[in-house]
Amino acid sequence: MFKSFIPFAHAQSIYEIEVDFFLKNGVKTLFIDLDNTLDSYRATEPQERTIVLIKKLRDVGINPVIISNNKARRVCIYADKLGVEYLASARKPFSKKIKAxxxxxxxxxxEVMLVGDQMMTDVLASHGAKIRVVLTEKVVKEDQWTTHINRLMDRPIRRYHRKKGNLVDWRNK
Ligand SMILES: [Mg+2]
Incomplete structure (x- = not known):
């Protein structure tokens, strides 16, 4: 059961990953988690670094799509300002909506890869949908309250897999 938590690769943050990594791995569409992967859950507007990232992906022909468990009314404001398509209420760790x-x-x-900061949602859902996933660390300290329980489980699993050498840096993939 622990195996289902091993990501394809690990990154400190989505912002450190070079687009060459996605190209090299045949990614055409990149599913990106929003809260604590791209930004704080409080952020209503993308920062410059996010705008730059989206542009870099598009410049090499990769289509970014935000895949968030958060509600449409939160996700749409951010995604619209960024000019990116999105799927809200994605219900990760379930993979039904991602498969669809x-x-x-x-x-x-x-042709698809997902980048996200959580074992309990992003990694499990990706495995369920049979797509590769890059696990990141949190981009800011604070989480929405709904995430706190996931973090309790995430932390020891992450620690375990880091120790085992199962969190392979994206540069080595
Ligand atoms: Mg997240």
């Missing part, structure tokens, strides 16, 4: 999103876009699983 892949099918709807006519993509194969190996």
């Amino acid at each position: 999103e892949i099918a709807r876009r006519g993509l194969t699983n190996n």
Whole structure:
């Protein structure tokens, strides 16, 4: 059961990953978690670094899509300002909506990758949908209260896999 928590790769933050990594791994569409992956859950407006990241991805032909468990009314404000498509109320760790999103876009699983900061949602949902996932650390300290319980489980699992050498840096993939 612990195996289902091993990500394809690990990054300190989405902002350190070079687009070459995604290209090299055949990614055409990148699913990106919002809260604590791109920004704080309080952020209503993208920062410059996020705008730059989205532009870099598009410049090499990768389509970014925000995949968030948060409600549409939170996600849409941020995503619209960023000019990025989104799926809100994604219900991660369940993979049904992610699978549907892949099918709807006519993509194969190996053309898709997800980047997210949580073991309990992003990693599990990606495995369920049979897509690769890059696990990141939190981009800010604070979490929405709904995330606190996930963190309690996330922390020891993350520690375990780090010790085992299962969190492989994206530069080595
Ligand atoms: Mg998150």
